[in-house]
Amino acid sequence: MSESNVEATPAGGEERGRAASVPGEELLRLTGVKKYFGVRGVPFRKAGAVRAVDGIDFVVRKGETVGLVGESGSGKSTLARLAMRLLDPTEGRVFIGGQDVTKLRGRRLRPVRRKIQMVFQDPQASLNPRQSVGTILTTPFRAQGIKPTRAQLIELLHQVGLSEEHLERYPHEFSGGQRQRIGIARALAVKPDLLVCDEPVSALDVSVQAQVLNLLADLRDELGLSYVLVAHDLAVVRQVADRLAVMYLGTIVEEGPAEDVYANPAHPYTRALLSAVPVPEPGVVRERIVLTGDVPTPIDPPSGCPFRTRCYKAQDVCATVRPTLEEVSGEHRAACYFPESSEPPTSERTP
Ligand SMILES: Nc1ncnc2c1ncn2[C@@H]1O[C@H](COP(=O)(O)OP(=O)(O)O)[C@@H](O)[C@H]1O
Ligand code: SF4
C-alpha cells in the first residue's frame, strides 16, 4: 500500500513517529487529540463548538486493559470513536500499531480495522435485526475481502460461549447478554490485537454484567487481547483494568496503574468518584465526597482547571491555566495544582 497519505512525524515529537514503537508493542497512541463538534447546524467554527475531546494523549500497549472512566458526557465515547478512526480528529494524531493513521480513509483503513475493533454499548442497536447471526459475523470478514468458512463462524460462537445452533437465529431471539456476546464475536472475527469496548455491560442486567466481564477477561488470557474498557461505573472497571484513565470534560485528569489510582487517587475528581464505590475489603470505609452541581457544558468549559467549578479544593490559581498531567509517583499522573497526598483515602475502623 502506498503511504503517501501518511503524514510525517512532527518535528520535536520524539515518541510520536512510527519508528518509536516496536510492532506489537504499542497498539494505540493518541497525541494532542481534540474533537470539536459544531453546534446545532451552525457551520463548524472552533468558537462555539462542543469540545467533546479537548487535548488528550493516550497510549495502550500490548497485553494491557485500560479502563477509561468518567461521568456521562465527559467524552469517553468520542475518544473511543477517534481511536477507531470512526471520527476524524479536529487536531492531533492517531497511531495504530505505530503507524500514523490520522489521515487514512476508506480502503486505506482496511489494514487498520484488522488490528482494532469495537464492541458497542447497546448490543440491541449495534446488531442489524434483519441479519442472522451468521450474516452479522460474516460482515467483518467481507470488509477485509475474506469469505469465511462455516467452521470459522462456529469457532467464533464457541469463543463467546454460544454454539452452532445460534448461527441461523436473529438478534431478537437472544437475551441482552447473548446479544453482547454476538457483538464481541463480531469484533473478534478478524483477530484484532485491541478491542475498544464502549460501556460493554452498562445496557445489561447487573446479574449478566459479571458474566460478560468474565468472558472479556477469559478472552484476554486465551487470545492475548488488549482492551480499552470504557465505563462510567468504576466498580465495573475495577474487576479487569490494569491501568486507569479518568476523564472530565474532554480531558484526562488522572491516569496510572489501576492499583495506584484506586489506593491513592490524587485528583479531587477521582477521589470523589471513588468515594462512591464500595471498598471490597471488610472493615474499610472511604470518606464519601459528594459532587455538587452538574458537569459544565463542553461548549463553554471553565477557564483553567475544567473541574474547578465543582472542586472542594479550588483556589484562585485553578482558574488561570489548565493544569497538565504531572507525576504523582512512577507512571501515576494527575492534572491538579493541589493533588491529594499519598495518604490512603480509606480509614480503618478499629475492631
Ligand atoms: N456528534 C455530536 N455532535 C455534537 N455533540 C456531540 C456529538 N457527539 C458527542 N457530543 C457531545 O460531546 C460530549 C461528549 O460526549 P460523549 O463522548 O458521548 O461522552 P461520554 O461517552 O463520556 O458520555 C457531550 O457533551 C456530547 O453531547
Ligand atoms: S487544579 Fe484546583 S480546581 Fe482543579 S482539581 Fe486541582 S485543586 Fe481542584
Ligand SMILES: [Mg+2]
Ligand atoms: Mg458514551
